[in-house]
Amino acid sequence: MEATMAGYNGHNEDNDFMHRLRHSTAHVMAEAVLQLYPQAKLAIGPAIDAGFYYDFDLGKDEQGRPKTFAPEDLAEIEKRMRQSIAAKKPFNCREVSADEARQLFQGQPSLAEEGAEHHRVLVRQALAHGLHAPVVRPGRAVVDAEDNRRVSHINRQQHGSTYLLRGCMVSSPSSPNPFSLQREKGSKAQDAFKLMNVAGAYWRGDEHNPMLQRIYGTVWQNKKQLEAYLARLEEAKKRDHRKLGKDLEIFVFDEEVGPGLPLWLPRGGVLIEELERLAKEVEDRAGYVRVRSPHLAKEDLFLHSGHLPYYAESMYPAMELEGVRYYVKPMNCPFHHKIFAARPHSYRDLPLRLAEYGTCYRYEKSGELFGLMRVRSMQMNDAHIYCAEDQFEQEFMAVIDLYLHYFKLFDIEKYVMRFSTHHKRGLGKKYIDNERLWLKTEDMVRRAMTNGGIPFVEQADEAAFYGPKIDVQVWSAIGREFTLATNQVDFAQPARFDLRFTNREGQEETPLCIHRAPLSTHERMIGFLIEHYAGNFPAWLAPEQVRVIPITDAHNEYAYRLAERLSAAHVRVEVDAGQERMNAKIRSAQLLKVPYMAVVGEQEAQNNTVSLRKRDGSRQDGMAVDAFVALVQERVATRAKEL
């Protein structure tokens, strides 16, 4: 898969040929769309990871409904694009001032239909304020201006289409056709791209705005690279946890149970138990204590915590009994705050680390659900650390160390730590309205991370409602970004719940709270691990660790004795005593990605040995049973990466 860390890499787009090529192809597509749909209005059309997209407003149909692309239309658009690229039409660039740009588009007819005024206003604003607000006058022009000091004007001479955009699409004015640069022997420029799919997308990414039609495309240096990319996409699909989860019998969704509510099959249950065992070990060593809390509580608790004022959109609606409203919990924190408050605390008690693999329920919008990665019922590797302010940095960084410990164990290398901060405009809406504390706690996190030498990227408007956080961003097999683990500061709830401890001076003080979930939720973690390992779990995690394969039914008895021996050593083992040939039995075990296969026949039964076949296909014949049991035990006990 492409390392989809774009947006975090900060590469210099202006010097990136592929970026220019992708941007250029977007505009070639826009031109093709305008030829086919002269009434279409253009919105934005940037280069993205492996290609580009372009947003269009196609106007209304006879019934007054917004017109949409049919997937078949892509073929026709592609055809026109190929012709256009093959014709090697030049791109002519020249720089114009913002004033001239404004001039160019002035006096052009305003958008005809209703709602057009809206677009036009945005165009004007964009130009006036120099915002990145690419839009168009009807039909033929696009503004893609990020700043009004450097606006380029491109004239597609063959069609007289005029676009405004940031920078030129070609490498330099002297190499006027970017497609001429991508050519290689025996490869044609027009064969190096493909339109992928159509999708709806909100204007300016705001769900309150009208929805536009977006076409995604991919473009590469040559056809070979394009084909390699498409092949990689196919490979990624094989890794998709939704497919592997089914094949490996880990989880299912049932229509009657409900969307986003996974059922864990026995093999998935094992994964959960192993993760919890791991968490318990690690947290015991790190000074956590375990608590338990119910799945629901009265409305009062969530009013108090701030969830109902700030988080109600993601909560299942209340159920009312005997005049009291109850909510299922979207988070565990209010309960842990109550546990903290259950008795008075001295500074000597702090830091107090309350851990619980709590089950939470969030009403994610239907279109947001995604296999195990985005569900409505989830079990979080949750804990809340109550500490004094001067303990904050050490505690916060101890959590970061936990992350790093886990990532090393799982060999997770591709991630970005994202420092998620508030945004002024969200104060009082999605964020607790106390700017002073926002700035203060954000500064504390920034300082702690910097002092700890942990690289991170800062992103505004991604915080929790109660404070800033460090999120660990990872990518699914098909390239979708997710927050896996999270480490959050909470300056709000301890005060709201009037949590206190007595400090050294005998005065009452409000503790800070750190919410953390280094192992994410079971759902997202396991979804991620399935893809990360492509189903090839290390022995300690593997739902079935050993499959015993008797060669004929004459060896079943020995097979069962061996299985008992392994079972007594706490190894998860199954015997395949079916009537298939040994080869077929091996094949089924391979398909289930069982790490160790113990093939037993006449020789093994006689010598008290196994013929060990590992999942990777390697073999060790005549291995003593004792040695085999010891091997498996050692690999599991040390959570070894190798088989």
Add this chain to the structure above:
RNA sequence: GCCGACGUAGCUCAAUCGGCAGAGCAUCGACCUUGUAAGUCGAGGGUUGCCGGUUCAAUUCCGGCCGUCGGCUCCA
């Protein structure tokens, strides 16, 4: 939630123009007694997601709902 596409056996997929719903794998049974990725034969398995409409006749055409997928929005 919004835009678009798709829903046929446990799984992967067929079924011409509207005319008795089919295959492979899996499951079950029998035979074979097997040496490191599929032995042979046979059987069972379906209200074609659900509800309604059009029609002599609907898996097929139309409408509504449910679910899934690709995006948008949102997120552990």
